[in-house]
Amino acid sequence: MNITKISYFAVIIVSFIHTQVATSQKVLIVTHVFNRPDFIKLHKKTFDAFLEDDYEYVVFNDASNKAMEKLIEKTCNKLGVKCIRVPQKIHNTDRNPSVLYADSLQYALDKLIKNYHGIVAMVEADMFLIRPLSITHYLQEYDLIGCHQSRDGNSGQITYILPALVFLNMKTAPNKHLIDFRCGQIDGTQTDTGGNMHHYFKNSPTLRYKLFDAISESRVPRDYRALQSLGFNDLCADFFLNLLPKGKYMFEFHADNHFLHYMSGTNWRGDKKTYLREKNTILHDFIKKSIKYYRK
Numbered sequence: 001m002n003i004t005k006i007s008y009f010a011v012i013i014v015s016f017i018h019t020q021v022a023t024s025q026k027v028l029i030v031t032h033v034f035n036r037p038d039f040i041k042l043h044k045k046t047f048d049a050f051l052e053d054d055y056e057y058v059v060f061n062d063a064s065n066k067a068m069e070k071l072i073e074k075t076c077n078k079l080g081v082k083c084i085r086v087p088q089k090i091h092n093t094d095r096n097p098s099v100l101y102a103d104s105l106q107y108a109l110d111k112l113i114k115n116y117h118g119i120v121a122m123v124e125a126d127m128f129l130i131r132p133l134s135i136t137h138y139l140q141e142y143d144l145i146g147c148h149q150s151r152d153g154n155s156g157q158i159t160y161i162l163p164a165l166v167f168l169n170m171k172t173a174p175n176k177h178l179i180d181f182r183c184g185q186i187d188g189t190q191t192d193t194g195g196n197m198h199h200y201f202k203n204s205p206t207l208r209y210k211l212f213d214a215i216s217e218s219r220v221p222r223d224y225r226a227l228q229s230l231g232f233n234d235l236c237a238d239f240f241l242n243l244l245p246k247g248k249y250m251f252e253f254h255a256d257n258h259f260l261h262y263m264s265g266t267n268w269r270g271d272k273k274t275y276l277r278e279k280n281t282i283l284h285d286f287i288k289k290s291i292k293y294y295r296k
Helices: 003-024 037-050 066-079 097-111 197-202 224-229 234-243 273-294
Strands: 027-033 055-061 082-085 119-123 127-129 144-153 156-169 209-212 252-254 259-261
Touching (some): 037 055, 055 097
Parallel strands (some): 027 119
Antiparallel strands (some): 144 156
């Protein structure tokens, strides 16, 4: 075999190895937990049941008191999940939930995510995977997929993302140093968590991204065929038609109906315990049915 042929095959082999490494790298899933360690168990359960990628799950422990901090840490240890403490000094005196969450997101970005050279899923603690999904495949044509959010500014619409669920390819995304999920004053308008991503979109013209709209259960039609036309399967149709009083429990569907958003998971709205017990039961029953449904 001559040198040219040897060189050719060497290139093929090296290319194959690089491809295998790229496709075998784990998806990094990052979440922040403030006061619901039970959500960590449910995350792990649903990722194990439905996620079609190898993954590493990391919990940023953002408890505001020592007892909850230890409880979250204990839950992570029991499940074999990596737990990183969020220093509470990063939070200023503003106790607005949106600002607190933005602080924690930015801490995770700077400490872990921006240094990861693969696919990252930023998943809010009360956001649950409810059907089979390969995030690698879902993201293959994009650098970023997230939930559309907007505000009216003085000069037009301010577009950004709600970081309740974000998929990022940190290997291909341009201007990673500009990714910023903090709140901000933009064009005369105060934005909530994720507002500063407006600047990232504006200053990254080569960014390949897709924004989806969350589907609120309070707004969907209570009609089987209409639900099917929106991409909901039989299980989800039953969820709407038979389990949920319209508008009472505030659930949302994200990312082409792959994720169910519990909403107000930290109970920042101050809902009563009876209400939360009812809502928790609905969530657990639905996830149990989902796992059984896809095991058929």
